[in-house]
Amino acid sequence: MPLHYPFSAVVGSDDMALALTLTAVSPQVGGVLIRGEKGTAKSTMVRALAGVLPEIEVVTGDRFSSAPDDRGAETPDGRIPTDAPTERRPVRLVELPVGVSEDRITGSLHLESALSEGVTVFQPGLLARAHRGILYVDEVNLLHDHVVDQLLDAAAMGRVTVERDGLSVEHAARFVLVGTMNPEEGELRPQLLDRFGLTVEVAAPRDPGLRAEVVRRRIAFEADPAGFAAAYADDERALRERIATARRVLDRVELTEWALATIARVCAGFDVDGMRADIVTARAAAAHAAWHGRTGIGREDIRVAARMALPHRRRRAPFDAPGLDEELLDRLLGDDDEPDPDPRDEEPQAENAEPSESADDSSSTDTPSTDQAPAGASAEHAEHETVPEPGQDSDGPAAPDSETSPGGPGSDATIADGGEDAQHDSPAGTEDAPATSADSDSTAGPAASQPGTVASASEPYRTRLFSVAGSGEGATGRRSRARTSSGRRVGAGEFTGSDLHLPATIRSAAPHQAARGRVAGHDGAEHTRLLLAPEDLRSAVREGRESNLVLFCVDASGSMAARTRMEQVKTAILSLLLDAYRRRDKVGLVTFRGFGAQVALPPTSSVDVAATRLADLPAGGRTPLAEGLLTTAEVLRIESIRDRRRRPLVVVVTDGRATHGPHALARSRAAAAGLASLGVASVVVDCETGRFRMGLAAELAAHLGAEHVPLGEVTADSLTRTVDVHTDRARTASRSEGAVAPAPRPDRAAAPTPTTRNEVA
Structure with a gap:
């Protein structure tokens, strides 16, 4: 059995250690979600947690980890004898892989017994193995929707019900759910997010001495795992004993009226959804009090619990940054007198029950000073920092795109000053037409006369569903039709190792029974079972919905800044991003302005990052439409190498003008034809406004083979209104x-x- 890194040897992760410890003291808290950047010991600490948990008592030989009190109850293996022997064993930590199949989660028919012996035997899944233990999901935000649905059912009911392949089975599945995730890879579904009792944000320490100590310990562990673990054996034993002591104290912790009223005031003040936040905060506060040997809940216990139980429950929209305002928390906690704890209620600690230095730091100093960043804000703050345009200071206004501009810094200043490039975005869409339209950059108003102006988006709205035609085979999602691992059964195909299609398997084997020597049962002749061969096996083919790569190609030139047009454009894109979030898509963002195009965001599952990049997107300069389309084609080419099964949907947001370089309009049409030759589904969102329109975006859509949608018809409501008008x-x-x-x-x-x-x- 491989040795895990000791829990007490992890340094620099105090909040994470405390959250896991509180869950160990009180499993009813509901588990922990750990969010953080790569390389912050998330998986290391979770795997080490099982080593400091007290052993549990189970019925000997029972496959479902039944407790002694469960003797006499029914399980899928039959009734447990009332005199069944018991034994003690360590708590299991069961890892749920991201690509796990449904039958491995909840259990399935034991194929070998069914095919060779003709008997129905239930094969328990991972949820049965995790009963009374820890279920750990690394990269929990990457789970497929059908897996999330199974976890939601089990977490809500504490039981697993299997109704398929002729099985009707139910068994207990109460576990502590622990998940780790990197927010850059995408967010978690709100329903599953709410099932985690606590959440913490982790980041790599910035103190050089602490970083050096992390490296020193890791190298020592890899050089001699057994010796390193032995060096921390006493600390692990002390931590295990302290958790066991806290569990005994927990039964005597009293939730007073003062504590209950304070918790309710805090949760109401942060406007959290539902009542689960109040319940989790109360349980976590009780666990924190018991961890310190107290039978009374104080203000500090509630503060620590609220910092971990509320941040992920107060998010009002997918793009709202998580976190907690600690100044507001202190005001809500108030300064009214709390009941003085009775010194007689203090639980004496065991003489050798002090945990190691790092573990003790995570408990005794678990409440950071007020000058520290709020829990849940550090990693997310770094993720949502404003990303300046090339050549732009982080604190100043957007500067010209010097990285992609041949003219270098100050090229767009000539435009603003009325130089020879002042008429760079002409209404005719070519470099030779005069700038006489109200939509041209030189006459578009103050926003257009200042290249790099940043507009803000309004509230997002519900959009129409843009999907890819045909049927794909991409990851499970909610956008386009696809053959997926979940959904309705539409046929059978070659056996893939799971999701056996039993009727199709029998039909495949039936014509070969006589040749294989099966004797028909009549006139007293002996029956023989169905004779199967490996080539007879068939898997179910299911049709559901897939997620797609939604790649935005956004025109950020000067003509888009005219008359608050960029605000409308950003609102439309933000609404489409929200739709992509709900449909579990990957998103990417290509922008073009000035003298070229750039990939503002490579394809990612983090829609939050895309929304942040969109908010910081400036507008101004010429319109290099051809460069934008060519860059989009290159991004699609690279992404197709990484994931050929995920089908893309290109959303071009522009008014169709092309004003950069010689023969700009002709080059843009050629680039559009080249993109169309890739067979990519695309949509052109026409941003042209005003009484006199040239229809260049519609022409672009024709060359792309794309659907042409006016900006005002992106909303779902506008489609209904259009049909009603007609x-x-x-x-x-x-x-x-x-x-x-x-x-x-x-x-x-x-x-x-x-x-x-x-x-x-």
Whole structure:
């Protein structure tokens, strides 16, 4: 059995150590979600947790870790004898792989017994193995939706029910759910996020001495794992004894009226959703008091519990940064007198029950000073910092794009000063047309006359569903049709090792029974079971929804800054990003302005990062449309090498103008034709406004083979209004001709015309 890094040897992760310890003291807290950057000992500390947990007593030989009190109860293996012997064993830490199949989670039919012996035997899954232990999910935010659904059911009910392949099985599954994730890889579904009792943010220490100590200990462990573990054996034993003592004290911790009222005031003050936050905060505060040997809950216990139980429950929208305002927390806790703890209630610690230095630091100094960053804010703050444009100071306004501009710094200043490039974005879409339109950069108002102006987005809205035609085989999601591991069964195919399609398997084997020597059962002849061969096995083919790569190609030139147009554009993109978040898509962002294009965000699952980059996107300069399309094609090429199964959807947001370089319009059309040759599904969101429109975005959509959608029709509501308007006009025309208009059908929802590929989200 491989040795794990000792829990007490981890340094620089006090909040994480405390959260895991409180969950160990009181499993009813509901588990821990650990968010943080790469290389911060998240997995190391979780795997080490099992080594400091007290042993549990189980029924000997029971596959479901039944407790002694469960003797006499029914399990899938039958009734447990009331006199069944018991034994003590360490707590299990069961790891749930990201790519786990459904049958391995909840259990399935034991194929060998079914096919060779003709008997139905239940094979328990990972949730059964994790009963009364720890279920650990690394990169929990990358789990497929069908796996998340299974975890939600088990976490809510404390039981697992299996109804498939002729099985009807139910068994207990109460476990501590611990997940780790890197926010850069995407966020967690809100339903699963709420199931974690506590959440902490971790980051690598910035103190050079502490970093040196981390490296020193890690190298020592890798050089001699057994010797390193032996050096911390006493610290591990002391920590284990202190957890056991805290569990005994926990039964006597009293939730007073003062503590209950304070917890309710804090949760209400942070406007959290539901009542789970109050319950988790109360349990965590009790566990913290017991950890320090107290039977009364004080203000500091509530403060520590709130810092970990509330940040992930107060998020109002997917793009809101998690975290907790500690000044508000202190105000809500108030300074009213709390009941003085009775010195007689203090639980004496065992003589040798002090944990190691690092573990003790995580408990005795578990509440950082107020000048530290709030829990849940450090890593997320770094993620959401403003990313300056090339050539832009972090504290100043957006500067010209010197990295992609041949003219270097100050090139756009010539434009602003009315130099020879002042008419760079002409309304005709070519470099030779005069800048006479109201939408040209030189006459677009103050926003356009200052290259690099940053506009803010308004509140996002519900968008239409843009999907990829056909059926794919990408990761499970909620956008386009696909053959997935979950969904409705539509057929059978070659056996893949899971999801056996039993009827199809029998049909495949039936024609070969006589040749294999099976004797029919009649006139007293002996029956023989169905004779199967490996080539007879079939897996179910299921159809569901897949996630896609939604790649935004955004025009950020000067013409887009005219008359608050960029605010509308950013609002539309933010709304589409919110839709991508809900549908579990990957997103990328390519922008073009000035003299070239850049990849503002490589394809990622973190929609939060995309929203942040969008908020900081400046507008101004020429319109290098061809460069934007060529850069988009290159991003798609690279991404297809990384993941060929994920189908892309390109969303080009532009007014269709092209004003950079010679023959700009011709080059942009050639780039559009090249992108169309890749067979990529695409949508052109037309941002052109005003009374006189040139329709260049519609022409671009034709060259791309894309769907053309005016900016105002991105919303789902606009689609319904458009259909209603056309219906009303048709009725009016019918009445004017003396015809009788048919009565409206209230039960029939408005649908898009057959030529569109959109649906109402």
